[in-house]
Amino acid sequence: MIPNTMKAMVLTGHGDVDKLEYKDVPVPAPGAGQVLVQVTATAKNNTDRKAREGLYPTKKGEMTSFQMGGKPTLVFPRIQGADIAGRVVAVGDGVDESRIGERGLLDFNIYANDRRDINLTPDYYGHGADGGYAEYVALPADQFHHIPNAELADAEVASMGMCSYQTAMHMLTSANIKAGERVLVTGASGGVGTALIQLCRIMGAIPYALSKQDKAAALLELGAEAVLDRSDMDSFVDRVKAETGGKPIDAVMDLV
Ligand SMILES: NC(=O)c1ccc[n+]([C@@H]2O[C@H](COP(=O)([O-])OP(=O)(O)OC[C@H]3O[C@@H](n4cnc5c(N)ncnc54)[C@H](OP(=O)(O)O)[C@@H]3O)[C@@H](O)[C@H]2O)c1
Structure with missing residues (x-):
């Protein structure tokens, strides 16, 4: 009634x-x-x-x-x-x-x-x-x-987090992300960042997280392929290349 x-x-x-x-x-x-x-x-x-x-x-x-x-x-x-x-x-x-x-x-x-x-x-x-x-x-x-x-x-x-997942989805579809592509996510531990990591995995893309060291374990568990420490940006390019085996990052989802 x-x-x-x-x-x-x-x-x-x-x-x-x-x-x-x-x-x-x-x-x-x-x-x-x-x-x-x-x-x-x-x-x-x-x-x-x-x-x-x-x-x-x-x-x-x-x-x-x-x-x-x-x-x-x-x-x-x-x-x-x-x-x-x-x-x-x-x-x-x-x-x-x-x-x-x-x-x-x-x-x-x-x-x-x-x-x-x-x-x-x-x-x-x-x-x-x-x-x-x-x-x-x-x-x-x-x-x-x-x-x-x-x-x-x-x-x-x-x-x-309808809003954050929707935002993340729009970012990925706007960039036309395909399975197998490598995606760098900045602000990776936040609402949109964690959504991006999970959605990348669902789509078959490979997410790399830029974050802080104390959040690395949680981000790896969530699906990040690797976590790059944002407190050391001097060696950033070399560390990305080391993690991807020299292969390129196809897109950057920049949340910061
Ligand atoms: N949430 C939504 O639904 C939504 C919708 C539309 C637009 N947006 C926009 O998307 C952006 C991210 O939103 P969010 O909800 O994911 O934010 P959030 O949950 O606050 O996460 C932001 C992340 O940025 C990183 N960060 C914070 N301060 C930083 C600094 N000084 N230098 C470098 N990195 C820093 C941190 O991640 P690490 O420590 O891992 O680096 C933090 O977890 C914002 O501009 C927001 O307005 C959000």
């Missing part, structure tokens, strides 16, 4: 956490092509904080968020929360009822057009439309992806 109202954390304006209000709001109805998701976990994305604080100015001193088409799509009140895991509890027109009960993760982009490989106007659920800091959210059925993996808890699914 889906209630008429739900608890939500509602953003009332740009600023500190005092701009967030925990209150009762109507449960959204799924429109055509949408699913209604009962939210079981929403990760806190750094972009949620920066958007709340208005840290995406177009002019110096401005407190605002991304401005698509010249004006911000983050309008108030807004329910933030981009990284949403949950279960489908209802479907809108045109969506198969077999989706009900499905556990999934949102591709949070609000796409500007039909392209799905990249979204050049950064807008997303929790920004230009309501997101997951609530009990329920209405989302496009084709962007709520089934994640059956029983070994992953809902909170783990939500915190997978």
